[in-house]
Amino acid sequence: MGSLLFGVPDDEGRLIYAGHVGTGFTDQDLRDLERMVTARPTSPFHGTLPRDVTRDAHWVEPDLVGEVAYAVWTADGRLRHPSWKGVRDDLEPDDVVIEP
Numbered sequence: 001m002g003s004l005l006f007g008v009p010d011d012e013g014r015l016i017y018a019g020h021v022g023t024g025f026t027d028q029d030l031r032d033l034e035r036m037v038t039a040r041p042t043s044p045f046h047g048t049l050p051r052d053v054t055r056d057a058h059w060v061e062p063d064l065v066g067e068v069a070y071a072v073w074t075a076d077g078r079l080r081h082p083s084w085k086g087v088r089d090d091l092e093p094d095d096v097v098i099e100p
Contacts (some may be wrong), residue, residue: 001030004084005057006068007045008098014046018077020053021068024084036064036087065091073098 003022007015037060044062065088070079
């Protein structure tokens with residue numbers, strides 16, 4: 001696993017692509033994540049994603065909540081300089097909110 005595509009729910013509960021994170025993972029994090037994810041045949045994100053984002057993607061069910069540190073939200077709704085902090089076992093996907 002080179003990086004994770006991630007998203008946040010919109011007001012209608014649709015998963016909206018917010019970027020990809022490829023730093024901050026330990027080797028153990030990567031092993032754990034590979035065991036936790038469930039493959040799916042299509043993208044879980046609402047709308048069409050750019051080809052450069054989807055080119056090598058392997059889609060998984062959006063069942064996990066991860067914590068990602070970042071610098072800022074960009075004007076187009078992406079996180080700048082995201083870094084993986086870990087899986088949040090204490091949260092469900094429906095609990096995810098965009099922090100101001």
